[in-house]
Amino acid sequence: MTTPPLQINSLNVSYHSKLVLWDVGVSIQPGRTTAIVGPNGAGKSTLLKAALGLIPASSGDISFYGGPLRKCRSRVAYVPQRESVDWDFPVNARDVVAMGLYRRIGWCLPVRSIHRRMADEALADVGMADFACRQISQLSGGQQQRVFLARALAQKADLYLMDEPFASVDAATEQAILAVLERIKNAGGTVVCVHHDLETVAQYFDDAVLLNMRIVAQGSVIDVMTPENLRKTYGARLALVDELETNLSSSIPARK
Amino acid sequence: MAYPTLENVLRILTLQDHNTRIVLAGACAFGVAAGLVGAFLLLRKRSLLGDTLGHATLPGVAIGFLIAYGTGIDPRSFLPLALGATLTSVAGIAALLLIRRFSTIKDDAALAIVLSVFFGFGVALLSAIQQLPGGFASGLEHLIYGSAATMSSTDTSFVLVSSLCIAVICIALFKEFSLLCFDEPYARSSGWPATALDLLLMSLVVWTTVVGIQTVGILLVVALLVIPPASARFWCDGMGAMATVSALCGGLSCLFGVFLSALFPKWPTGALIVLSAGAIFAAGLVFGPTRGILIRSIRTRREELKLRRDHMLRAVFECAENSSESVPLSQLLTKRPWSRRHVTSEIARLADRGLLTFSLSNDSVQLTTTGLSEARRLVRNHRLWELYLIQHAEIAPAHVDRDADRIEHVLSLRIVEELEDILDQRPHDRLVPRDPEKSHL
Numbered sequence: 001m002t003t004p005p006l007q008i009n010s011l012n013v014s015y016h017s018k019l020v021l022w023d024v025g026v027s028i029q030p031g032r033t034t035a036i037v038g039p040n041g042a043g044k045s046t047l048l049k050a051a052l053g054l055i056p057a058s059s060g061d062i063s064f065y066g067g068p069l070r071k072c073r074s075r076v077a078y079v080p081q082r083e084s085v086d087w088d089f090p091v092n093a094r095d096v097v098a099m100g101l102y103r104r105i106g107w108c109l110p111v112r113s114i115h116r117r118m119a120d121e122a123l124a125d126v127g128m129a130d131f132a133c134r135q136i137s138q139l140s141g142g143q144q145q146r147v148f149l150a151r152a153l154a155q156k157a158d159l160y161l162m163d164e165p166f167a168s169v170d171a172a173t174e175q176a177i178l179a180v181l182e183r184i185k186n187a188g189g190t191v192v193c194v195h196h197d198l199e200t201v202a203q204y205f206d207d208a209v210l211l212n213m214r215i216v217a218q219g220s221v222i223d224v225m226t227p228e229n230l231r232k233t234y235g236a237r238l239a240l241v242d243e244l245e246t247n248l249s250s251s252i253p254a255r256k
Numbered sequence: 257m258a259y260p261t262l263e264n265v266l267r268i269l270t271l272q273d274h275n276t277r278i279v280l281a282g283a284c285a286f287g288v289a290a291g292l293v294g295a296f297l298l299l300r301k302r303s304l305l306g307d308t309l310g311h312a313t314l315p316g317v318a319i320g321f322l323i324a325y326g327t328g329i330d331p332r333s334f335l336p337l338a339l340g341a342t343l344t345s346v347a348g349i350a351a352l353l354l355i356r357r358f359s360t361i362k363d364d365a366a367l368a369i370v371l372s373v374f375f376g377f378g379v380a381l382l383s384a385i386q387q388l389p390g391g392f393a394s395g396l397e398h399l400i401y402g403s404a405a406t407m408s409s410t411d412t413s414f415v416l417v418s419s420l421c422i423a424v425i426c427i428a429l430f431k432e433f434s435l436l437c438f439d440e441p442y443a444r445s446s447g448w449p450a451t452a453l454d455l456l457l458m459s460l461v462v463w464t465t466v467v468g469i470q471t472v473g474i475l476l477v478v479a480l481l482v483i484p485p486a487s488a489r490f491w492c493d494g495m496g497a498m499a500t501v502s503a504l505c506g507g508l509s510c511l512f513g514v515f516l517s518a519l520f521p522k523w524p525t526g527a528l529i530v531l532s533a534g535a536i537f538a539a540g541l542v543f544g545p546t547r548g549i550l551i552r553s554i555r556t557r558r559e560e561l562k563l564r565r566d567h568m569l570r571a572v573f574e575c576a577e578n579s580s581e582s583v584p585l586s587q588l589l590t591k592r593p594w595s596r597r598h599v600t601s602e603i604a605r606l607a608d609r610g611l612l613t614f615s616l617s618n619d620s621v622q623l624t625t626t627g628l629s630e631a632r633r634l635v636r637n638h639r640l641w642e643l644y645l646i647q648h649a650e651i652a653p654a655h656v657d658r659d660a661d662r663i664e665h666v667l668s669l670r671i672v673e674e675l676e677d678i679l680d681q682r683p684h685d686r687l688v689p690r691d692p693e694k695s696h697l
Contacts (some may be wrong), residue, residue: 070447078445085439089299090489092500099435103446106426135493155446183289 003066005030005075005159005190006051011060013043013050020046024060028159029207031188033181035195035221038211039234044117044194045081047211048161052078064159074103081164082145087136093147094119100154122146122154125183127176142173149180159251160184162193166200167183178204201225260519276518279404282412283510283529285419286464287480291506294481295488295499296457296643299437305352305458308371308477309465312348313341314378316476317399318385325388331531332395334411341466348374349458355514402473402526404514411470418467422460426499433457434495471510472526480506481534491543509533535570542643565611566634567592568602572612572623573631578642584620590657642670648678 006028013021020043028034035042049055051062053069066074077100097119098111100235105115125131126146136144145165152160181191181204195201201208201221208224210216210233217229259269270275297306320340329336330584348370355366382396398406407415426433435443436453461481468477479484488498513529520528542549571591575583588599603621606612611627614620623631667675 049441054441054444073447076445078442080439080441080445084441086301089438090495091434091438091494092494095495096438098441099442100446102431102435102448105431107432109431111431151442 002030004028004163005053006192007061007063007066008047008051010051011062012058012132013046013055014058015046015055017229020213021050021057024211024214024215026209026218028190028192030190031185032206033185033191033204034207034209034215035193035199035205036209036211037195037198037233038216041082042212042233044211045163048163048192050196052076052161074155074175075153075158077152077160079152079160079165080161082148082167084163087139087144089136092133092135092157093123093139093143093150095130096136096147097122097150097154100151103155110116119154121151122150124181125153126150127172131234140170142169145169146173146176149177149199153180157189158188160192162191164194164196166204167196191240198230265519266513271341273518275405276514277410278409279407279518279525280511280514282407282415283404283514283668284507285416286467286512287368287484287506287508287529288503289419289422289426289506290464290468290477290480291484291488291503292423293457293460294506295485295495296426296437297461297481298485299434300457301496303478303482304367306461306465306481308346308352308374309345309348309462310373310477310538311378312345313465313469314344314375314400315381316340316342316344316378317469317474318378318381319344321385321396322381328579334408336416337399338466338469340357340461341469342462344374344378345462345465349462368565369381398473399469400474401524402469402471402476402529404471404525404529405517405521407470415467415471418463420458422467423463423503425456425460428501429453429456430496451473472529473524476526476530479530479533483530483537485532486510487537487540490540490547496625498542505533505536509536519636522639561605564602565606568599568606569611569623569627569631570634572621572637573628573635576623582615582620584618584621588621637672640672641667644675645679658669 004027006026008024008026011021011024012019024043024047024150026047034065036047037103038044046055050057050060053062062069064076069076079139083176094116095111098115100116100122103110105111120129120132123132126144126149128146128150131147136147139147145167149162149165150164152163168173169177181193184191193205195205202225205221208222209218210229212233217224217226267273268276271280294303294306296486297303315335317340320336320338320343323340324330324333351370351374352366355361355369356363359366361369385396397442432443432448432453435448436450436457437641440450440454443453464481465477472480485498485502487505488501491501492498509532510529512532512535514523516528516532517525518522540548543551545551568588570666571588572583575587575591585599585603586594588594589596603612606627607614607621609628610624612621612623615622
């Protein structure tokens, strides 16, 4: 069996001494698209950020292609939430996409015309070729999302971690993102998306991970997206928290 | 107040004084460096940090002075003061990080706390220095408000070398700093040492602040970190352009400030530099070609006029559509809640453009050929959009006219073609005027 692009074992993450992820184990299958699904505050984005080392984990193992992230940075591309940046920044769409090439360009060297061409290609891949010179503040929300996607595509990675790419985008952007997911998959790449819309999970993705602070279920969408599992993820939050607290008090030795 | 004589003005402008030359070189170099660093500081949304760091240098300056005094170095030389200033502003950053780490106090409050406590400490030390024999205290007080005029050539070389280093680092790491400012998590995820870059940027801010103490003074040094980049945003888009314009604004502010203070020697240089920067900012705010007030109001006005023109053309076309081509003014008045004055002034404007003709004899208007084809295009867009809304967007017909009214002005050719495809024109031939281009065929 091939090594999974992303393997997470017993990951614990806490914010200000409040547990957000508890004993999370995820195995992402290569060449497939996976949705991370769960209610608000379930720790979906946190899972991606912790995997990428953007927020510290209390404990757990994370491996990308069988090794630590720093061994294969260029194979992993991250698409943050659109709201995470200030779009009133003085750059145009092409400049943002070129940021995906900065590692390749290296320290202190400027962006050259060959890189601008690569950025334009990535923009064309998301149907934004006409907007290369447009200031990002003048783009619609969906177009901004596509610029973010293009920046990741410019990296030519094998694994794409996307945080809510479908959140509040227009129909054209939704189609463009879906086409990109398809293309990545056809090229043998792997996609992990935090996704909020339960209705489209089965339609858009191959696999799903149901998450509510801990893993409820994971596997192919047909196996995972059952009423029973969804009720466990969404409907019975109180019960989950109770269970979590019992588990916590039994597994952590009391302090003196 | 004594006004400078013409002879004086000429002497200063032609840089005949050695002192003016030195001060000018130092101040301008600092202005350029501060403008560059400030561009990143502003985009990183850390402008207030610059202010805090500026204030946090005061105790350092005092400590540097005391150590120099105690060890017998000339306490008026700038180097020990600069070292002390660096030390305490770094301590200021450390204090900020500690507060952020170990409390839930928000950043703005933390900045205010560090700023006031450090400055208070500095003021206390200054009053201690005042009691020392030798009367050095007044020299130190100069540093609070800046005294570029007293810059020696040693001081100037320090400022020049520092500014050059700061500028070179900013330019070399331009791409890295930009990425850090725009999207830190992404920078981190793609393997850039974001924390190290951030620390480096903060160190540059500290360095700039220390360099600026002598030119503009502890209290005002933040002005040159914030005002030039803020002004630059009125003049250009794009990160590279912004940094360049920001550096230029910083340099110009210092240039004007130094000239002014040479003309009016009683006025503190620092204050004049900051006032110049403020004037440049105000000019940008009003006249800036990308975000200035003037250009924005011109744009709004132009759009408003176009909207009024479109509505009038449509009204004339719709009145003429079912009858003779000449439309009486009274009929136009019933089309929309327009005043007679509005209608006549609008008609005069359209007549000037050759879109319609007005006949005094029967008080009526008639579209010219150009006006007709333009009106036909507008009505066409309007009705296509109306049909689209009714048939495909499921909007009640009563609301459609108003919605279409807003959008018809911005429909691009491509969208109009798409609408035609969607609506499969034929059944509505009567309702939607034919494309003026195609109707000639």
